[in-house]
Amino acid sequence: MCVENTLPPPSRLTRRGILAGAAALAGTTAALSAAVPPAAAAPSTTNADTNRDARHTGGTGGTGGTLVIDGGTLLDPATGEVTEDAVVVIVGGVVRAAGTRGRTRVPEGAEVVDAHGKWILPGLVEAHIHLNTAAEARDAVLKGATTARSGSTNFYQDIAVRELARQAPHLAPRLRAAGIFVTPDLGDTVLADPDLTPLARLRDGVRSPEALRRVVEVNLARGADVIKTRVNERAGLPEQDPLAQVYDREQLSAVVAAAKRGGKGVLCHSYSEKGCHDAVMAGVRSLEHGAFVGERTLREMRRRGTYFTPTLTAIAGLAESSDPVLAERGRTYLPVLERAVLAAHELGVPLAAGTDSSGGEVDPIGREVELMRKAGLPALDAIRTATTGAARLLGLEDRVGRLARGFAGDVLLVDGDPLADVTVLKKPARVVRSGFAL
Template identity: 80%
Template sequence: MCVEATPPPSSRLTRRGILAGAAALAGTVAAAGPAVAGPANRGGTADAAGQAGGGTEGRGARGGNLVVQGGTLLDPATGEVIENAVVVIEAGTVRAAGRRDSVAVPQGVEVLDAHGRWVLPGLVDAHIHLSTAAEARDAVRKGATSARSGSTAFYQDIAVRELARHSPTLAPRLTAAGVFVTPDLGDTVLADPDLTPLARLKDGVRSAEALRRVVEVNLARGADVIKTRVNERAGLPEQDPLAQVYSHEQLSEIVAAARRRGKSVLCHSYSEQGCHDAVTAGIRSLEHGAFVGERTLREMRRRGTYFTPTLTAIAGLAESTDPVLAERGRTYLPALKRAVLAAHELGIPLAAGTDSSGGSVRPIGREVELMRAAGLPALDAIRTATTGAARLLGLERTAGRLARGFAGDVILVDGDPLADVTVLKQPVRVVRAGMPL
């Protein structure tokens, strides 16, 4: 059965209601106070691949003025290390950064003493599920000042994105994915009236019309990217993560529908065939990808496809009390580490993502630790959560560095991350848009 040939959903009539409902679900109304006047969907600048940016805070955001001084500054882009450094943030944006004797420090501005600590840009979590205000705050406190959603059930991520734009300390700068394009939407058909006709489809969301419908509703509701899958889930013992749920043709339909609106696609995947079908269909980033093979990796290099392995989530399976999941984690993690190292050696861009969900936000520093354990040099592992992930999100001029014109997002850590990346798991201080938490 196909979806009726109805026109694309009207964002003018329903977007405000959807955002209000998502805000209530996310718990943002109580946490953030009155909403800032302005359009609900302020999309960011798209990069060459159609990835939405969202790199600046909204018109109502009030970034802080702050001087971070005395620490050791690391620039992930160049690898340069500057001792006794100063970072000057004005209205939430870095105005100057460098050695203390080369930077003019404004008078009367709050000073954050970083002596004895290392200073880095806020980290980027390129795959996270934020469904509540509490989760959003927790992600920031653990060092993720920018993030990309891996989808939510009821558009909560779009509400979290708006929360971040007018109250930056409460949430990461977020690229929202809306709802998952998946064969069985379950209760997600209730996320928007325009999705409800899909509930009667005998075979689920599989026809070209149905696939386009979910993409269109997402984009009408303000999603920045589209999230889909090619394999079943690894975190459910009753599912087989190597079973394929969408064909190359179906994935191509999803990618084409997103591209028509200048958006890109991230794809949940595990099997080699699934990974290959997703990459050749034109996705922007491969998520998980435990058994991605050499032919697919070479295709990714040719196309510039990103790899977001979510090592943290796979490592978490090995700790499960469920024997099926624990065995799955023990089997998948070594394979995934080998794939990460092979990708790095081929020059495939890597992005760090924790795949946190369900009220448990894992520190993005843990993903950096696992990237290092997979064989990446420390600086390259750090780049997966800074410059690399920022580029994937279209934030390469906003996040990932502390340089003039970049966001005033800072973390302080106790120790040299180039010698021991595990210090990134527990930032001793986080600054979001020039405002210390």
């Protein structure tokens, strides 16, 4: 059975009700109604820089704070430049100036955060996380992820979280939302969205080109920024075989083509070498997990500019599972994935940091940086996977990942030199989100 004779998804008729339901599930409506900007932050201002930041980062404009970070050692991940006794000036949620004290003008009367004795970095970018609730979103920010890309949710909750971030940036990371997972079995999601209910009649699930296209089109109609699909089964379920392939190259190409028509890229859950290669050849924007990706595929990724988001944190977490199947899987997969990460780095494949946090538990994105370093990346390059590298993957390289004029006013203060010890990123001493000190 196929779905080519069903009506195309109406992007306006049901969108408001669907997304209202998603907001209720995520608790973002309640969070927004109770939201009060941090008391220490200056009143929001609307200006050209703020509005430009809104266009580039998905904000609405006029929602940023004004703040000065005074003292401390500033690290620019793009250049590796280190500036001692630095000053960062944020106005309306946007960096107006960053540099040495003598060359940086500080606005009179601005609220000041004392950073002496600390290192100053841009807020980190989490390239693969599942944010289902406002509470999870807030936790992610407090642990250092001021910008993120969703790895999908079961009912568009990430789209609701994205809207929360636009209205109250101190409550959630700036977010690229993926909507629902393009997978053979949509589960309860297929009954929750009226534009997906025809797919419930499909005997073999979402596998035909028409069905795959439908799920992508509905996601786009709901406002997804990226599309998430899979090529292999899950590693986190003991009853599944992560090396078993669920979609072939032709099916993946159908997903990529549908997403491309909407101007969006695709991230693909993967494990086996064949699955990874099929996904890359189909044109996905980034390969997720990819434990057994081989040199042939990595070279193709370098040629195409395909990103690798290994989610080392998630695989390391499997090794700590109480389930013996998952624990053995984690112990086996982690060293293989570490070697793949180092090979990717040495070949010049772009890497992005993502924890794959889900289920109500948010791992600090600094943990992924730590594991990138453990896999063999130099400290600065490991930091770049959660700053400039991940920012490029999200299409935000001119707005996040650095602290320079025109960039978002997202800041991490840490107790120690991250170039000497990246583990300091796991426990930020202070987080600033869009000019609001948290």
